[in-house]
Amino acid sequence: SVPGTKVELTVSCRNLLDMDTFSKSDPVVVLFVQGSGSSEWKEFGRTEVIDNTLNPDFVRKFVLDYYFEEKQNLRFDVAVFGTQDFLGQAFVALGEVIGSQRGRLERPLTGVPGKRCGTILLLAEELSNCRDIVTMQLCANKLDKKDFFGKSDPFLVFYRSNEDGTFTICHKTEVVKNTLNPVWQPFTIPVRALCNGDYDRTVKIDVYDWDRDGSHDFIGEFATSYRELSRAQSQFTVYEVLNPRKKCKKKKYVNSGTVSGAPAFVGLQLLHLLCLPRSEKTQLNFTVAIDFTASNGLPSQPTSLHYVSPYQLSAYALALKAVGEVIQDYDSDKLFPAYGFGAKVPPDGKISHQFPLNNNAENPSCAGIEGVLESYLQSLRTVQLYGPTNFAPVINQVAGTAAQVTDGSQYHVLLIITDGVISDMLQTKEAIVTASALPMSIIIVGVGPAEFEAMEELDGDEVRLSSRGRFAERDIVQFVPFRDYVDDSGNQVLSMARLAKDVLAEIPEQLLSYMKTRDIKPRQADP
Numbered sequence: 001s002v003p004g005t006k007v008e009l010t011v012s013c014r015n016l017l018d019m020d021t022f023s024k025s026d027p028v029v030v031l032f033v034q035g036s037g038s039s040e041w042k043e044f045g046r047t048e049v050i051d052n053t054l055n056p057d058f059v060r061k062f063v064l065d066y067y068f069e070e071k072q073n074l075r076f077d078v079a080v081f082g083t084q085d086f087l088g089q090a091f092v093a094l095g096e097v098i099g100s101q102r103g104r105l106e107r108p109l110t111g112v113p114g115k116r117c118g119t120i121l122l123l124a125e126e127l128s129n130c131r132d133i134v135t136m137q138l139c140a141n142k143l144d145k146k147d148f149f150g151k152s153d154p155f156l157v158f159y160r161s162n163e164d165g166t167f168t169i170c171h172k173t174e175v176v177k178n179t180l181n182p183v184w185q186p187f188t189i190p191v192r193a194l195c196n197g198d199y200d201r202t203v204k205i206d207v208y209d210w211d212r213d214g215s216h217d218f219i220g221e222f223a224t225s226y227r228e229l230s231r232a233q234s235q236f237t238v239y240e241v242l243n244p245r246k247k248c249k250k251k252k253y254v255n256s257g258t259v260s261g262a263p264a265f266v267g268l269q270l271l272h273l274l275c276l277p278r279s280e281k282t283q284l285n286f287t288v289a290i291d292f293t294a295s296n297g298l299p300s301q302p303t304s305l306h307y308v309s310p311y312q313l314s315a316y317a318l319a320l321k322a323v324g325e326v327i328q329d330y331d332s333d334k335l336f337p338a339y340g341f342g343a344k345v346p347p348d349g350k351i352s353h354q355f356p357l358n359n360n361a362e363n364p365s366c367a368g369i370e371g372v373l374e375s376y377l378q379s380l381r382t383v384q385l386y387g388p389t390n391f392a393p394v395i396n397q398v399a400g401t402a403a404q405v406t407d408g409s410q411y412h413v414l415l416i417i418t419d420g421v422i423s424d425m426l427q428t429k430e431a432i433v434t435a436s437a438l439p440m441s442i443i444i445v446g447v448g449p450a451e452f453e454a455m456e457e458l459d460g461d462e463v464r465l466s467s468r469g470r471f472a473e474r475d476i477v478q479f480v481p482f483r484d485y486v487d488d489s490g491n492q493v494l495s496m497a498r499l500a501k502d503v504l505a506e507i508p509e510q511l512l513s514y515m516k517t518r519d520i521k522p523r524q525a526d527p
Contacts, residue, residue, distance in 0.1 A: 006127040007098060009062040010168050011047055013078060013109070015118035016054040019085040024052045024214055027087060029120070031062050032075040041075055049081040052214025054118070057169045061193070063127065066094055076120055078109060088117030097124040102164045123168055128197030130190075134230060136261070137186035138173075143241065143257035146209035146217040150178045153210040154219065156259075160195055161202035170194055175210040180257070183498075191226060199227040207241050207259065219243065220256035237261060282411050282511065285401075286324070286331045288372055289394040290316060290357070291418035292379070293342035293387040296448070299380045305419055305448045306380055315447040315482050317373055319417050322485075322496035323443065323503050324369035327413060335365040338372045339394050343383040351386055353393040355379075388423030391416060395431040395442065402438040408520035411511050412440035420450040429467040432458060436465075436472035437517075441510045443503045447482040455479040474513045478506045 011029050019025050028049045032041040047058035066072070072094040078087040088109030097105045103124040109117035138156065146152045155175045159167035170193045176182035195201040203224050209217040220241035231237060240255040247253050297304030308314050313321070328334055341353040356364030357375035359382075366372040395414065402412045422428065432442065444459075446452045458465060459479040465472040485499040514520075 005066045007064050007066040007094065008125050008127050009064065009097065010058070010123040010125075011062070011076070012055075012057045012121040012123075013118055014055050014121065015116075016056075016078065016109075017087050017112060017115055017117055018054055019080050019083070019087070024054050025085070025087065026051045026081045027053070027056050027078055028081045029058060030077045030079065032077065033064075034073040034075075050214075052212075059169050059172050064094060066098065066126075071095065076122075078117075078120065086112065088112055088120075090120045092122065094124075097122045098126075102162070104164075104166075123162070125162075125168075125196060127192055130192050130197030132191040133188055134191055134194070134226075135186055135188045136229060137184065138259055138261060139181070139183040140207065140241070140257055140259045141181050143180045143182070143207065144209075144219050144243070145180060146219065147178075151180050152217075152219065153177045154179070154182045155208055155210055155216075156184065157206045157208060158194065159204040159206070160193075161204065167204050194229075195226040200225050203229060205239075205259070207257070220246075222259065282408060284327065284331050285410060285412045286327050286336050287394075287398050287412065287414045288320065288324070288336055288338040288357075289354070289391075289414060289416045290320075290338070290340050290376055291342055291389060291416075292340040292383055292385050293389045293419070293421070294385045295387065295389070295421045296385060296419050299385070306385075308377065308380075316417050317376065318496060319445040319447060319482050319499065320372060320376070320415070321369060322499045323415055323445070324372065326500045326504060328369055334368045336369070336372050337364045338366050338375055339364060339397070340376075340379055340383065341391075341394055342385070342387050342389050343379075344386045345383050349384065353390045354397055355383070389418065389421050390424040390427070391418075391422060392424050392427035392431040395428065395435060398440060399431065399435040399438055402435070402440040406439060406518065408439065408515055408518060410439060411514070412438075413443065413507060414440065415443045415445070417445045417447060418455075419448040420446045420452045420455055422454045425454060426467070428458065429465060432465055432477060433467040433470050433472045436474045436476050439511075439514050440476060441507055442477045443507075444477065444479040445482050445499075445503065446479065449483070452479065452481055455481075473517060474510065475506075476510055478503055 013027060016025055016027055026049055028046055030046045031044045033044045034041055045062055047060045050056040074092050074094055075089060077089045079085060080087060089111045090107040090109055092105065092107060097103065105122045106119050108119050140154060143152055143154055153175050156173040157169060158171040160170050161167055171189055173184045173187065176184060191197065194203055203226060204221060206221045207219040209219055211217060220243040222239040222241055224239060238258050238260045241257045241259055243256045246256065296306050299306040301307060306314050306316060308317065338357040339354045340357055343352065344350065345352045345355045357379045358364060358366055366375050398412055398414045444455055446455050456479060458477050460472060460475045460477055480502050
């Protein structure tokens with residue numbers, strides 16, 4: 001190695017002393033270094049704490065500058081987190097670890113008189129110059145049930161392969177409680193940590209069921225590479241989770257579930273790739289329209305679709321949050337025009353089909369999805385739910401804005417949340433057919449128990465929508481009934497992630513179809 005080479009140290013311990021009475025130790029490793037020509041030890045960093053284990057594999061690495069011509073002394077102290085309990089220490093020179101076979105060194109821990117303290121394992125790897133970082137999100141489907149009284153509590157552990165066929169831990173996701181269909185949070189990781197810059201190096205991912213006592217149950221595993229994983233974020237790649245022991249035992253064994261790129265995250269990755277000839281990304285503009293008609297029921301009554309209890313958001317608020325929180329990441333100013341329709345509004349009690357939720361006709365934009373929610377709840381207190389249910393005014397309003405810039409640099413998404421009893425079907429069909437020639441899409445989320453035949457017709461998946469002999473240029477409407485996403489297990493996070501996935505799935509394609517009809521050639525952004 002040349003002077004100043006960056007070296008990454010991975011730390012594991014085996015057979016540590018057990019200091020806890022009713023469980024195992026919660027170890028942490030602290031690294032101390034000696035300055036050049038000094039005998040004083042200074043703390044360099046520490047690993048994360050791993051609960052309830054005597055054989056920890058730490059995810060957090062130490063990255064050190066390695067100088068061939070210097071002796072760089074290191075001291076590793078192992079302790080129980082949050083107590084004074086000392087589990088042992090080891091002294092080693094960085095050069096010893098790098099010079100050991102395959103960069104792997106095992107040392108006994110000492111320092112507790114009369115006790116065997118176990119060992120520390122150090123793995124050194126020279127880091128590549130790869131500076132890329134990647135954000136990814138994964139979800140799983142139909143994982144094996146491991147808990148007796150509930151479902152599993154799954155989490156993922158990522159390992160990169162070493163030249164000798166062994167694996168080094170490099171990332172752990174959070175635990176998602178009590179589900180066989182988890183959606184894990186997006187995470188950002190240096191590519192260097194996953195594969196040290198070698199995009200085809202094997203990455204192994206283990207799926208575990210979390211247990212409080214630290215004896216996490218193995219569900220299964222799959223192997224991939226960084227190149228494949230990054231593709232899974234923009235294509236629907238599905239990995240089978242396999243448990244080798246089960247596979248050997250059971251003849252009819254298929255798999256222990258599947259893992260894939262989280263679809264809501266995946267669908268919109270396409271939008272990141274869309275660049276115009278002048279290398280500008282398409283700007284998404286998100287508008288919300290909420291149904292305030294009397295058929296929703298009095299907001300003060302628990303039977304109302306607008307009822308907000310102290311413990312739970314209404315179906316309207318849940319749908320708004322689910323779709324809005326995904327799409328707001330693609331709207332750079334985070335300012336969302338938000339309207340209500342079908343209510344009598346103050347001060348004169350006139351019926352309005354596009355009143356601003358923030359009560360500001362000059363500037364109906366709300367700051368972020370939280371701002372829209374706030375204005376929606378405020379409007380529920382000030383307007384009178386009435387009728388009829390007219391969609392056309394708000395569609396025409398957004399279409400008018402979309403018509404101002406048609407070069408592909410702006411694209412509009414209108415989210416309509418409704419209980420589905422539509423009064424102006426003919427005018428709405430006419431508005432959608434006109435809007436289909438413009439850079440916009442319409443998402444309709446139907447809440448409540450109604451039969452949504454009219455919405456299905458507007459969706460136009462089966463039969464292309466037409467009005468007065470004119471056919472829609474493109475399919476721009478996506479309809480979903482909210483009730484299909486109410487999870488029996490009560491796992492709202494998962495239900496809402498699925499809702500977001502399904503309503504947003506068609507947007508990239510609709511955006512691309514607009515580009516094609518106008519012969520605007522999208523090209524990928526520079527890597």
